[in-house]
């Protein structure tokens with residue numbers, strides 16, 4: 001049976017995992033797509049994105065994964081149990097990615113259909129440096145704002161898995177509260193990049209642009225430091241699409 005969303009996810013994953021791009025090698029990175037209100041596809045643990053096939057993904061039950069995020073007593077054993085219990089096919093032998101909880105919380109926003117997480121070389125040059133937070137907070141040219149939004153969510157280093165998912169949830173909620181819009185890019189210190197969007201194109205564009213901007217920043221830091229765009233210049237470029245979307249939805 002043809003699964004158009006899964007086909008799109010396979011193409012997206014191979015793009016992000018193409019070794020010539022330097023975004024993810026071996027088992028690095030993971031991707032997901034929401035199927036409906038209760039299910040999503042996510043990369044299976046240990047599979048390689050660059051050569052992934054349909055068998056490299058598992059279909060999981062969204063509410064089962066979400067429940068663990070709100071359970072403060074949940075630990076490693078509970079994570080193992082939930083990552084098995086959430087599998088739609090009881091005969092499935094592969095395990096969902098250890099970052100499945102992170103995908104679940106982001107796919108819970110109706111505007112987010114696809115999630116792409118990678119460890120790109122230039123983005124990680126900044127995220128593994130002494131200036132990680134400063135280097136990923138600002139914007140340096142207009143097209144960066146178009147693809148990545150006016151500001152990224154910054155996540156300090158946290159253990160992968162459930163602790164990281166809880167921290168991302170907290171910080172994304174704080175970002176939405178402060179900015180009034182959904183983020184497009186989330187950067188994790190000493191780890192990598194997450195981008196979210198309504199299409200595979202939104203994911204590849206923001207990931208490509210993060211790498212381009214990071215390459216420029218690595219160069220700019222070597223010649224006296226970046227010349228950041230001013231908040232006024234950033235807001236002239238940034239048109240707050242989510243807010244427009246919400247307004248138009250209310251109006252109709």
Ligand SMILES: [Zn+2]
Nearest residue numbers: 029117191192
């Ligand atoms: Zn990762």
